[in-house]
Amino acid sequence: MIRARFAPSPTGYLHIGSARTFIFNWLYVRKHQGTMVLRIDDTDVDRNTEASLKSIYEGLDWLGLKWDEFYRQSERLHHHRQLAFDLLEKGLAYRDFTPAAADLEDKPHGEGPWLCNPEMRALSKEESDKRAQAGEPFVIRYRVQREPAYEVSFHDGVYGPQTKLTADIEDFALLRSNGMPTYHLASCADDIDLKITHVIRGQDHLSNTFKHILIFQGAGATLPRFAHLPLLIAPDGSKLSKRRHGPVVSVTTYRDNGFLALAYINFLCLLGWSPKDNREQMSLYELTNAFSFEGVHRSNAVVNFSETDPIDPKALWLNSQHLRTMPINVLAPLVKESLIEHGLSPLGDESFFEHVVDTIRTRFSVLTDFSTKGRAYFCDDYVIEPQALDKLNAPGARELLRQLADRIAAHPEFTEASVEADLRKLAEERAVKA
RNA sequence: GGCGCUAUCGUCUAACGGUUAGGACGGAGCCCUCUCAAGGCUCAAAUAGGAGUUCGAUUCUCCUUAGCGCUACCA
Numbered sequence: 479m480i481r482a483r484f485a486p487s488p489t490g491y492l493h494i495g496s497a498r499t500f501i502f503n504w505l506y507v508r509k510h511q512g513t514m515v516l517r518i519d520d521t522d523v524d525r526n527t528e529a530s531l532k533s534i535y536e537g538l539d540w541l542g543l544k545w546d547e548f549y550r551q552s553e554r555l556h557h558h559r560q561l562a563f564d565l566l567e568k569g570l571a572y573r574d575f576t577p578a579a580a581d582l583e584d585k586p587h588g589e590g591p592w593l594c595n596p597e598m599r600a601l602s603k604e605e606s607d608k609r610a611q612a613g614e615p616f617v618i619r620y621r622v623q624r625e626p627a628y629e630v631s632f633h634d635g636v637y638g639p640q641t642k643l644t645a646d647i648e649d650f651a652l653l654r655s656n657g658m659p660t661y662h663l664a665s666c667a668d669d670i671d672l673k674i675t676h677v678i679r680g681q682d683h684l685s686n687t688f689k690h691i692l693i694f695q696g697a698g699a700t701l702p703r704f705a706h707l708p709l710l711i712a713p714d715g716s717k718l719s720k721r722r723h724g725p726v727v728s729v730t731t732y733r734d735n736g737f738l739a740l741a742y743i744n745f746l747c748l749l750g751w752s753p754k755d756n757r758e759q760m761s762l763y764e765l766t767n768a769f770s771f772e773g774v775h776r777s778n779a780v781v782n783f784s785e786t787d788p789i790d791p792k793a794l795w796l797n798s799q800h801l802r803t804m805p806i807n808v809l810a811p812l813v814k815e816s817l818i819e820h821g822l823s824p825l826g827d828e829s830f831f832e833h834v835v836d837t838i839r840t841r842f843s844v845l846t847d848f849s850t851k852g853r854a855y856f857c858d859d860y861v862i863e864p865q866a867l868d869k870l871n872a873p874g875a876r877e878l879l880r881q882l883a884d885r886i887a888a889h890p891e892f893t894e895a896s897v898e899a900d901l902r903k904l905a906e907e908r909a910v911k912a
Numbered sequence: 913g914g915c916g917c918u919a920u921c922g923u924c925u926a927a928c929g930g931u932u933a934g935g936a937c938g939g940a941g942c943c944c945u946c947u948c949a950a951g952g953c954u955c956a957a958a959u960a961g962g963a964g965u966u967c968g969a970u971u972c973u974c975c976u977u978a979g980c981g982c983u984a985c986c987a
Contacts, residue, residue, distance in 0.1 A: 485987090486987095487986085487987050489986080489987075519987070521986095521987085522986060522987070524986090525986070525987085574985090576985095578984090578985050579984080579985085592914095592983070615985095616985095617985045618985095619985095637917070637918095640916080640917090642915070642916070643915085645915095646914070646915045646916085646983090647915090647983095648983065650983095650984090651984080651985050652985095653985085654985040655985055656985075658985085660984090660985070660986085660987090661986070661987045662987095664987095665987085680981095681917070681918095681980085681981070682980090682981055682982075682987090683981090683982090683987090684916070684917065684981070684982080685915070685916050685917080685981065685982040685983085686981095686982065686987095688916090689982095706917090708917095708918085708980095709980075709981080711979095711980075713922090713923080715978095715979060715980075716979095716980090717980080717981090745924095748924060748925080748936090749924065750924090750925095751925095752924085752925055752926070754925090754926065754927095755926085755935095756925090756926070756934080756935045756936075758924095758935085758936055758937090775918095775924095775925080776917075776918060776919095777917090777918045777919060777979095777980090778918075778979085778980065778981095779923090779924065779925095780923060780924080781923095782922085782923045782924075782937085782938085790923085790924090790937085791923085791937055791938055792923075792924065792936075792937040792938080793937095794937090795936085795937055795938085796936095796937085798950095802950085840949075840950055840951095841948075841949045841950065842949090851948095851949095863948095866947080866948095869946090869947085905946090
């Protein structure tokens with residue numbers, strides 16, 4: 479039984495890359511009838527905010543993909559600490575009493591790799607216990623075996639076989655001096671406890687995986703399968719960030735621009751994954767069936783937005799395709815919702831409304847087009863373009879339109895074809911008269 | 913600096929060593945058309961560079977270059 483998790487940390491709104499990670503997890507789980515776990519990784523108390531937690535729910539809610547189990551790491555801290563002290567007890571970890579570096583500049587990057595503080599690593603158990611007993615703050619670090627060094631290896635579902643020498647892995651922190659677990663510890667402790675079988679996450683964690691394997695092994699747990707996803711990046715090749723790239727990175731930007739959740743999901747799937755048979759527009763069912771790690775690319779994918787337009791043109795096209803092919807009874811309520819949001823209301827009964835939507839949707843590409851380009855269909859307060867106004871003011875034009883309206887109203891049916899037929903008939907009659 | 917990952921049209925991608933290197937978005941043009949769209953057709957557009965293996969490399973190996981990631985008591 480497959481169990482996968484999506485583990486966002488609430489330090490910002492739901493990021494487009496996170497959304498894709500969630501979608502790929504979801505697709506994989508649903509395809510194999512597994513269990514989808516949503517776990518909020520909120521161990522960084524300084525950076526967590528309620529607002530971002532809300533934004534994550536909001537984004538996931540819009541996508542409409544459900545999860546089966548829910549956890550919050552902040553409610554499971556005892557598990558994490560337990561594992562840290564177990565490792566300490568086993569001698570696989572040790573206390574480091576070095577005061578926290580004031581800022582990153584203090585870190586010895588440039589020259590060579592930083593592996594550990596040998597003094598602290600060599601501290602005797604007695605000495606270590608004594609200092610801890612005395613209340614001296616400490617961080618617990620993993621004691622990576624480097625003499626002799628050995629290869630840590632695993633098979634990644636996307637990137638294939640991976641190996642790294644322990645000589646290149648530093649003694650990473652497990653438990654902070656304030657008693658909070660680090661990401662590595664909390665993530666592994668929970669993956670073990672929640673019996674996660676597949677860890678599907680961003681490629682930025684590919685090299686962290688070696689550390690995680692060390693933790694899993696130290697805990698005596700069986701390894702989950704790992705699959706890392708290529709990152710989503712900006713057109714200039716940098717990683718997507720709110721500061722530099724603004725609203726593009728937020729899922730809600732697409733929602734607010736009138737996107738269909740399915741089209742957005744479809745678009746995101748095509749970034750870094752391919753069904754390999756040239757299909758582009760796909761339903762959720764088709765995506766689920768077609769998804770596999772073999773189809774996932776290994777290089778990063780660019781989200782193609784510009785300074786003036788946060789929307790990727792291909793996403794827009796995909797949305798228009800879904801907009802005009804989806805069942806009208808599914809689309810109509812979404813249009814109605816969008817109209818109401820923009821201060822308009824659908825006229826007529828449900829069937830009439832569906833006809834209107836069905837008639838005009840072929841020329842629109844996002845939901846918001848109905849209340850902007852299609853405004854005249856839903857209210858009397860609209861602006862006629864100057865060119866159109868000239869034609870409208872041509873002698874006899876208004877009278878003709880009135881005649882046309884009467885004919886259209888006389889029909890019980892109202893479709894694109896019927897309107898066109900009426901218009902052509904009227905035009906012919908006029909031509910004959912002239 | 914160390915370690916790791918990656919490299920096909922502007923962008924997303926296809927091509928289990930043999931293809932005129934395919935598709936899509938976007939762009940250009942033509943057709944359709946009372947307008948604007950939609951739709952149909954056509955065109956331009958790519959294997960980062962260099963060695964090697966091979967009868968033959970986009971594909972396998974190595975080097976270079978470039979980009980990205982990790983190297984935090986962030987995740």
